[in-house]
Amino acid sequence: MRRVKSHTLEKLSYFKKYLEAYLIATKKLPLKYYIDAFAGTGKCILCDEKCNSDGGIKCEECKKGKIIDGSALISLKAKNKFNGYIFVELDEKNIKYLKKFISEGIFSEIKKNIQVIKEDTNILLKDIYKFITKYAGCLIFLDPEGPEMHWETIKFLSKINKADLLMLYPYDMSLVRLTKDYPNILDRFYGTKEWSKIYHKKENFNAGKRKIALLNFYIQNLRDLGFQFVDCKQIRRRLRGGKALYHLILATHHPAGKKIIEDIFNKELDGQQKMRFK
Secondary structure: OEEEOHHHHHHHHHHHHHHHHHHHHOOOOOOEEEEEOOOOOOEEEEOOOOOOOOOOOOOOOOOOOEEEEOHHHHHHHOOOOOOEEEEEEOOHHHHHHHHHHHHHOOOOOOHHHEEEEEOOHHHHHHHHHHHOOOOOEEEEEEOOOOOOOOHHHHHHHOOOOEEEEEEEEOOOOOHHHHOOOOHHHHHHHHOOOHHHHHHOOOOOOOHHHHHHHHHHHHHHHHHHOOOOEEEEEEEEEEOOEEEEEEEEEEEEOOHHHHHHHHHHHOEOOOOOEOOOOO
């Protein structure tokens, strides 16, 4: 199992809140599907200790690790249900763990609706829109560790009539480190070379402004694909401080999705209201 820290728990908490609210808001839809594009093992080990452990049933060195559910199991354990679950994962070892944890769970009533698919996400998702009717809701969680999500794939997902994309934008975590030596990877991530013009702009442009400009560029491109409502939340190493790591973005066609994510993002995980600036 992958070893994660508290910022991952924060991300998963926002994910869980949105998924549960989404299932309530879409209860009248005849069909709804959940797609997890980087499903992983289904569980992970939460440990903030400074040790060299890669994780395990317990964190091997500090022995303080706690096993938590990942996005796949969170979706399956939700009170309300989807009509279909598609978990996409390329790593054979991760798939073995994911299937094990699914089989150990109490999912007998929905087992027939679960598919675990070994495939490159960018290959599989380019075709999946063809099989989802315009009347079906579709919540898609895109949670890569880096720039694995190609913009071309996002374009195909935008063809799903009632798609909600809850996605990671990992600028601080990985993208910024690729700008010098691997621009071709970022070309695929942003879907254009235009990102480079923004990044290398020199006039009155520091690192913070560059970061915001590239985030806004990505968000505007999502809107240009037809997603009318886009909102985001910056995730830091700690809930109210620490190094910025990535943004969690929701792109949706429906105003109800916008209201739900604003309500979630405007309130801290401990219930305190937070003033947000855009």
